[in-house]
Amino acid sequence: MKDINVFKRFLSDVKYVNELRQLQHINDSCSRQNRGTINKVKRRRARFHPMEQMNEIEFRKKYRYTKENMRRIIEIVRDDIEVDYYQSMKRNQVPIDLQILSAIRFFGGTEHPQLTAMAHGVSLHTMAKITRRVASVLSSKASRYIRMPATLSEKERMMRSFQSLSNMPQVIGALVQTTVRLQLEASRGQANKSCHSGTQSPMATEELVHLQLVSDAEHKIRDLDIRLSDELDLNTAPELFSLSRIKERFEQNEFRGRILLGNDSLSCSSSLFTPVQYPRNKSEELYNQAHAVTFAPAVKCLNIWFRRFxxxxxxxxxxxxxxxxxxxALALLHNMAMDWNDPSVVKFTLSDAESNASFYKPIFLPSAHGLEEQRNRKEFIKSHFSGN
Known part of the structure; x- marks a missing residue:
């Protein structure tokens, strides 16, 4: 009987040991799963908040704005940014303020886009989506921040600011043109067609985007026209102006008695005065000198804009x-910076800045072209510069 009891206790102990082993196996499995989860969490790139974790000097270098002015931009844009929530990972959605910060840092071009994406804990693909979204929201507000003066008092104030530079009257804006390169993506339909046909066709082509902007004397962009090369003929600069909305507004007498200034690549007209190509007397020389000084804010505006972005x-x-x-969107952001006197992009002299943006080379037109318009300029010179 005693041996039987001993044997029963042995069987009970064996059962107990087996149960312990099963429990240990379950615990080990859970631990491995937990370690995998922990490793995944560790591998997920931690996002930092530059407004809190960068000092003011470093922040200005990377984002081209002071922290105070960046907060203003975030407040202006925040409510209009759509947030994409992923069903399985809502908690990993990029916060709206970081979306705006990453887009503006990308626009600044201070580093490779991959580094900008990594700094904000997103992929390059997500970075591209964010920048398009932020640009779309900002551009929708363009009419509020990019506009020519509307009231009489605004027009008079702008004319006085130009006249104070070199005593040239009636000027309400200086017009300058340049280009930006665009790697133009093929449409989805063209890409699919190429795939199905088996042909090897380039997925992207390079185009030139032509920009025309009107600046005021305080280096703000007052009007902006953007067109692709295929919209223009070979005589690019005059054609761009002839198609622009600002020319149409002058022809409709919206700015009666006022003029724009342009460089030698443009044609002289009743609303757009260019330098005299071959000055023949003292009055024309004085006019050219005054024109150069009064036109300079447009050149500086363009260069500050290119330098900031x-x-x-x-x-x-x-x-x-x-x-x-x-x-x-970049024109709008530039105007905000000028309104707020943002010091992030150091002011520089015109001679130091001339290489930052490429301007159209002068295209001198035949003298027979625009004789009536040139007469208007002659009358202007006679009225305002003959007595100097």
Whole structure:
């Protein structure tokens, strides 16, 4: 009987040991799963908040704005940014303020786009989506921040600011033109057609986007026109002006008695005065000197704009529509910076800045072209510069 009891206790102990082994196996499995989860969490790139974790100097270098002015931009844009929530990973959605910060840092072109994406804990593909979204929202507000003066008092104030530079009257804006390179993506339909046909066709082509802007004397962009090369003829600069909305507004007498200034690549007209190509007397020389000084804010405006947003000097990627939204958004952001006297981009002299943006080379037209318009300029010179 005693041996039987011992044997029963042995069987009970064996059962107990087996149960312990099963429990240990379950615990080991759970631990491995937990370690895998922990490793995944560790591998997920931690996002930082530059407004809190960068000092003011470093922040200005990377984002081209002071922290205070960046907060203003975030408040202006925040409510209009759509948030994409992924069903399985809502908690990993990029916060709206970081979306705006990453887009503006990308626009600044201070580093390779991959580094900008990594710094904000997103992929390059997500970075591209964010920048398009932010540019779309900003460009929708363009009419509020990019506009010619509307009231009489605004027009008079702008004319006085130009006249104070070199005593040239009636000037309400200075017009300058340049180009931006665009890597134009093929449409989805063209890409699919190429795949099905088996042909090897390039997925993207490079285009030139032509920009025309009107600046005021305080280096703000007052009017912006954006067109692709195929919309223009070989005589690019005059054609761009002839198609622009600003020319149409002058022809409709919206700015009666006032003029724009342009450079030698443009044709002289009743609303757009260019330098005299071959000055023949003292009055024309004085006019050319005054024209150069009064036109200079447009050149400086363009260079400050290109310097603040480095992607303008490199290459945009996408469709023409997205490029147009991005360029418009950058003009809007530039005007905000000028309104707020943002010091992030150091002011520089005109001679130091001339290489930052490429202007149209002068295309001197035959003298027979626009004789009536040149007479208007002659009358202007006679009225305002003959007595100097």
């Amino acid at each position: 480095g992607i303008l000097g490199s290459e945009l990627l996408g469709t023409f529509g997205s490029a147009k939204q991005t360029i418009t």
